[in-house]
Amino acid sequence: MFSYGSYPPGPVRLDEREPEALDTARFGAHPVSADDVVFGDEDGVLFVAAEHAEEVLATAHRIRETEREQARRIVAGETLRRQTAFDDYLARRAADPEYTFRRHLRRIGGAIEE
Template sequence: MQQIHTAFGTRYNTPLIADAAFRAKAEIAVPHPGIVPLVEHHAIAGAVRTVNANNDLVAIIAAVGRAAPGEVVVIANAIGDAGLIGDLIGTDAKRRGLAGVIVDGLVRDVPALVELGLPVFCRGRCPVGPLKLAPELRGTGELDIEVSVGQSTVRPGMWTFGDQDGVIFVAADDLPAVTAEAERALERESAVLEALERGSSLSELLAVEEFLELRAAEPSADFNAHLAAKGRAI
């Protein structure tokens, strides 16, 4: 797992991880596309620590306190909108060596969070913290449980990867297979890019006309299978 963690953001990116997971037939979860990095160039990777916050600040603080160095705290929030983390929680997470925080919701103290350099992914910003909400908008948080992030189910122990293209969650048991497929895909895509830079067309490199003829004869023909047979990847 350390191999894929250290390579992510330098050698791999989320589109490559997503494609590799598809080829490895691995379980993945892709949450709401509105969850993006607070700082555009930041990337995030690590094992997941979950909290269903329900606007309960205590549960969020506890999740960060329980997280081990290198883990990513994933905050789901089922009720209302509030700035779920700010400078204090961000500072604690940074000091404890967390890989970052993913919030299916809003954050606050943005200038301080940016200055910290901690990778934070979220859906937006709100100056009001959960403690200042009306009682009916505050519930009791739940720690280390299966949570819903957008339309996706995320479990403790899954791995997450995030960058400017979004966030993806992968089952930990599938990481070795995903890593192997990512390496193969990277080599194939690099070969295609080099050929494009030399003047070849993408249609030629991927034998698209040949596939169109095949599909005309066999409507069920699969482009992924065609690419695999040609030793190509996109």
């Protein structure tokens, strides 16, 4: 059995709330209000100003379609390694340590976030 010791099991007083107390919330250093939209999935949560929600949704749909096409190609026998020309990336990276995989994906037209 759990014991609270000398601590009461709940609040012991009700303080007056500031008028804006329920208008915003803070997540770390970031204020969130009713003017924001929240998206979440297994990977995390994203807070977006409502004015940018349509743009974020359009980007999410493009990413989803790209990932579905990649999956379709994998089922058809083409590995993701081949789809991303990973061997070419490794060769370029060996010649240029500053060459990143993101840069490589941009070069081959495989970057899904852009």
